[in-house]
Amino acid sequence: MPRRSYDQYCAIARALDAVGDRWTLLIVRELLGGSRRYTDLHADLPGVSTDMLASRLKDMEREDLLTRRRLPPPGAASVYELTPRGRALLPALTALADWGAPALDEQRPTDAVRAHWFAVPLMARLARHFAGEPERVIGIALDEGAFHIVLDPDDVAAARYADGPAARPDTVLRMDTATCAALAHDRFSLAEGLAAGWIEQARPDERTADPAAV
Structure with a gap:
């Protein structure tokens, strides 16, 4: 059965034909971190x-x-992954995160949270902070879990992230959820947060044998 269309000769309408459904x-946010199984997607999309x-899907x-x-x-499971067309939505999601940031004040009791949900807006902040520096793999450790961001020295927009700790990070940043949200949404710089x-x-x-630090 074909999907409904706005039937408007407009780029915005065409885009919403493809991605405007709830x-x-x-x-897309989940798959920007890499391929995922159906069960993984269901677990990280509460509701x-x-x-x-x-x-x-x-x-x-x-x-x-x-x-x-x-x-x-021995995997014998199906995974979903973004096409280049799907990955090209990253700037749109970054802009949406910036637009929605003022509504992200205190976490409500009913709010679910996953550590990697902060990755999309955080990529641009870390790319800016580490520009010209040797750090390329940045681990992020929160109480809710860990993820890591991989920077591209030649293209700020080509940063990517993956769920879970990195095998060999150049540096690991530890913080609580509120701090990560504020950093991701540019309420202060990484330098200010460290200071x-x-x-x-x-x-x-400097790391210990703690598994969450790798």
């Missing part, structure tokens, strides 16, 4: 029903936003 852009998620595959592939044995003691920075030779 949950679609949040699925979405299984039927809705399956329907959105099919729609996005038809729109060439993502592809599904089967992992070789104030809100953020702890550990380089590889």
Whole structure:
């Protein structure tokens, strides 16, 4: 069954034909961190029903936003990953995060949170801070979990992130969720956060055997 269209000869309308449905852009947010299994997506999209998620994934595959592939044995599971067209939505999600930041004040009791949800807006902040420096793999450690950002020295816009700790980070930044939200949304710089003691920075030779530090 074809998806509904605004039937308007307008680039904004065409874009919303493809990504304007509920949950679609949040699925893109999840897949910007790399390929994910259906169960992983469902776990990190609290509130979405299984039927809705399956329907959105099919729609996005038809729109060439993502592809599904089967992992070789012993994995024997299907994973979803963004196409180049899907990854090209990163600037749009960054702009949406910046636009929505004023509404992100104190966390409400009903708010779910995942550490990697801060990655998209944080990539631009860290690329700016570490410009011209040797750090390329930046680990982020929160109480809710860890993720890491990989910077491209030749292209600020080519930064990417992945869920979980990095195997060999150049540096690890530890902070609480409120601090990460404020940093991600440019309420203060990384340098200011470090100077104030809100953020702890550990380089590889300073880390302990704590698994969350790698």
